[in-house]
Amino acid sequence: MLSRRDFLKLVIKGAIMGNFCELIAPSLAQSVVAGEVKKLPVVMIETGTCTGDSISLDNIWTPTFSDILSNIVDWRYDWSMMQTQGASAYKVLQETYEKMPNEYILIVQGSMIQRDNGHYNHVVFDNGKLITGLELVRRMGLKAKYVVAIGSCATFGGPVAGYPNPTQATGVQNILPERRVINVSGCPAHPDWIMGTLLHLALYGEPELEKFGRPKLFYAETVHNRCPRRRDYDQGIFATDIGQKQCLFRVGCKGPVTYADCPIRRWNDHLNWPIGCNTPCIGCTEPGYPDLMSPFTAHLPDIPFPGGTKVSTDAIGLGVLGLTSVALVGHAATALYNGRLQKNLLKASVKAPNRPSVKKVKTIHQYKLKKNMK
Amino acid sequence: MKQPFKMRKPVLIKLKRASIKGEMVLFQPIWVRIFHWGFAASLTVILLTGLELHKPANFLILNYGKVLTAHLVFGWFALGFVALRIADALIQRDNSLIPKIHDLKRLPKLMAYYFFLRPAPPPSRKYNSGQLLIYFSWFLLFLVASLLGLVSYWQGKHLIWLWHLVGGFQVLRWIKFTITIYFLATIPVHIYLSSTEDISRLQAMVTGYERKPPNNS
Ligand code: HEM
Numbered sequence: 001m002l003s004r005r006d007f008l009k010l011v012i013k014g015a016i017m018g019n020f021c022e023l024i025a026p027s028l029a030q031s032v033v034a035g036e037v038k039k040l041p042v043v044m045i046e047t048g049t050c051t052g053d054s055i056s057l058d059n060i061w062t063p064t065f066s067d068i069l070s071n072i073v074d075w076r077y078d079w080s081m082m083q084t085q086g087a088s089a090y091k092v093l094q095e096t097y098e099k100m101p102n103e104y105i106l107i108v109q110g111s112m113i114q115r116d117n118g119h120y121n122h123v124v125f126d127n128g129k130l131i132t133g134l135e136l137v138r139r140m141g142l143k144a145k146y147v148v149a150i151g152s153c154a155t156f157g158g159p160v161a162g163y164p165n166p167t168q169a170t171g172v173q174n175i176l177p178e179r180r181v182i183n184v185s186g187c188p189a190h191p192d193w194i195m196g197t198l199l200h201l202a203l204y205g206e207p208e209l210e211k212f213g214r215p216k217l218f219y220a221e222t223v224h225n226r227c228p229r230r231r232d233y234d235q236g237i238f239a240t241d242i243g244q245k246q247c248l249f250r251v252g253c254k255g256p257v258t259y260a261d262c263p264i265r266r267w268n269d270h271l272n273w274p275i276g277c278n279t280p281c282i283g284c285t286e287p288g289y290p291d292l293m294s295p296f297t298a299h300l301p302d303i304p305f306p307g308g309t310k311v312s313t314d315a316i317g318l319g320v321l322g323l324t325s326v327a328l329v330g331h332a333a334t335a336l337y338n339g340r341l342q343k344n345l346l347k348a349s350v351k352a353p354n355r356p357s358v359k360k361v362k363t364i365h366q367y368k369l370k371k372n373m374k
Numbered sequence: 375m376k377q378p379f380k381m382r383k384p385v386l387i388k389l390k391r392a393s394i395k396g397e398m399v400l401f402q403p404i405w406v407r408i409f410h411w412g413f414a415a416s417l418t419v420i421l422l423t424g425l426e427l428h429k430p431a432n433f434l435i436l437n438y439g440k441v442l443t444a445h446l447v448f449g450w451f452a453l454g455f456v457a458l459r460i461a462d463a464l465i466q467r468d469n470s471l472i473p474k475i476h477d478l479k480r481l482p483k484l485m486a487y488y489f490f491l492r493p494a495p496p497p498s499r500k501y502n503s504g505q506l507l508i509y510f511s512w513f514l515l516f517l518v519a520s521l522l523g524l525v526s527y528w529q530g531k532h533l534i535w536l537w538h539l540v541g542g543f544q545v546l547r548w549i550k551f552t553i554t555i556y557f558l559a560t561i562p563v564h565i566y567l568s569s570t571e572d573i574s575r576l577q578a579m580v581t582g583y584e585r586k587p588p589n590n591s
């Protein structure tokens with residue numbers, strides 16, 4: 001069986017070569033055949049989501065996602081991939097829940113809709129009763145061996161929880177405080193991040209997690225730290241418009257605040273990635289995305305004001321400084337006009353009859369008294 | 375002239391003797407003055423480099439790594455000066471910078487003075503209530519900004535709880551930017567008032583001494 005050390009090497013090598021799944025699949029399939037590793041039972045629940053992570057996962061290339069499904073994991077329940085539907089599909093979910101407690105991995109894709117007890121998000125039909133995503137995720141989550149949230153929505157609320165968040169959406173960890181949720185964030189999450197995390201769970205258990213519960217395997221370093229345009233940044237060479245070849249910091253790149261390995265792993269089968277095609281990183285793996293990262297073309301988020309307008313941070317800053325200057329100039333003019341300025345200055349310089357006068361001693365910068373003159 | 379290195383004290387003594395109608399009083403002890411000018415210089419660098427980090431000016435083409443280094447180095451300097459001032463305050467039992475209730479009660483009257491509704495400011499301790507509010511808020515905000523600076527400096531290696539508390543790197547930057555704007559808005563007020571209200575206080579920050587005004591004038 002593949003050792004964990006080799007696995008970690010493949011994570012990096014696969015990122016650079018763009019063939020992580022290809023590298024890792026054969027030895028895994030062998031392990032499964034040899035019985036060293038059990039096929040992982042996986043159920044995926046989709047809640048408030050666009051199914052983007054399924055599409056992303058589907059983008060695994062040699063071996064294809066279907067190779068993985070047939071050889072490595074026991075992919076039991078997943079709306080996008082299942083052949084069956086309705087009651088017979090739900091039966092599979094129920095069976096997994098009852099017969100495989102603490103064995104299956106629960107993947108959640110999509111945010112948890114909390115408004116009105118979650119009734120804006122029904123996910124299954126149970127004996128004529130509509131079950132909310134909230135309820136199903138909690139029920140399945142409490143008995144799962146691992147809970148993995150994939151995509152920005154399931155991890156931190158994502159676009160669904162964006163301002164003004166009408167459905168009170170949030171991430172899985174917030175509604176499942178009893179469990180440690182493994183967050184594989186991203187909008188969408190990279191297929192390698194999802195598969196890599198699943199395989200690590202199958203082979204070696206829980207991977208090391210960073211500050212927001214994301215596997216350090218993929219989220220240990222900022223985009224900025226590994227960016228090929230970092231040299232531009234360090235020398236202060238910036239693009240002034242999107243589409244230019246220099247560092248995109250000035251046009252709002254969130255690489256410095258975003259933890260992900262996109263610069264080396266890239267997207268679409270290692271073909272390219274946002275900064276590679278001259279558009280700034282939008283920070284999709286971070287909590288608070290997209291509100292905190294938008295506008296994507298500005299450095300700091302705009303501030304929402306009551307009434308629905310948003311004002312840019314820089315404009316507010318300039319406004320405050322402008323007001324201060326106006327206030328000071330106004331004050332000075334008034335003080336000059338009504339004589340306060342003159343009064344204050346004169347008061348501070350009382351002329352005493354024996355006002356000591358000093359002359360500078362040349363060699364050292366100190367002062368010495370002149371002869372005391374009447 | 376013969377012994378220039380011994381001049382300093384004699385000069386002061388003579389200065390004191392010479393001013394018949396005024397008495398020399400120590401208003402700003404040496405450590406306060408060192409703190410004030412050291413901190414002011416460091417903070418200026420911090421604020422300017424912070425703004426450059428926030429939004430690099432195209433016409434400057436500064437080396438970014440060096441701007442960050444300057445920001446960090448002067449951040450440490452400023453922290454050092456604050457530490458000096460705190461130590462000095464503890465040793466001298468100097469509470470002149472801590473606002474008290476009875477100071478704040480005079481704030482409305484002081485504001486009335488600043489808005490030309492009263493001819494004179496109300497009496498105060500070493501600093502008046504407006505000064506106390508500004509200085510104390512600077513002190514707090516400087517510590518907050520420095521702590522947040524350390525959080526981004528360590529990149530999640532330490533102080534993870536704070537990272538969680540503020541809710542991510544973008545919020546952290548945003549808070550630091552807001553604090554910078556606050557400093558930039560209040561520092562000019564400070565400079566304006568200290569150069570127009572009582573300019574002898576300004577020179578006391580250089581020499582340390584003030585001349586007590588002659589009686590009844
Ligand atoms: C009064 C104190 C301080 C102020 C007002 C201040 C202000 C700022 C500002 C405005 C920025 C740019 C934020 C942005 O991206 O918009 C910044 C960045 C930064 N500051 Fe400070 N700072 C202070 C102290 C410190 C200290 C003491 C440290 C370190 C020990 C520090 C470390 C940093 C770092 C590492 C960055 C870069 C963050 C990034 O990558 O965006 N700061 N600071």
Ligand code: SF4
Pocket residue numbers: 223224225227228229230231233246247248249253254255256275281
């Ligand atoms: S393009 Fe973005 S990630 Fe790359 S160096 Fe510039 S700011 Fe950093």
